[in-house]
Amino acid sequence: MITGAGNGPPFFMKVTCTKAVMASGQALEAGQSYDLSNADGELLIRMGKAIKADETVADPKPKAKRTRKPKADGAS
Secondary structure, eight states, X not given: OOOSTTTSOOOEEEEXXXXXXXXXXXXXXXXXXXXXXHHHHHHHXXXXXXXXXXXXXXXXOOXXXXXXXXXXXXXX
């Protein structure tokens, strides 16, 4: 058996996609977790399209809605 890169047993990592992307011939949806090969998972993480599934993502705080102040002359 020849040893080296690409000839060993396949290893998988669990990633959560942060953006919709194609990997391993499949369409992956944002927010979903997938088991991908180490190479594909690490590539998506480096590209910023996925994170490791065990990491948590802090939800961004919603922006406060602006309210209009009534005009001084009473017109709307």
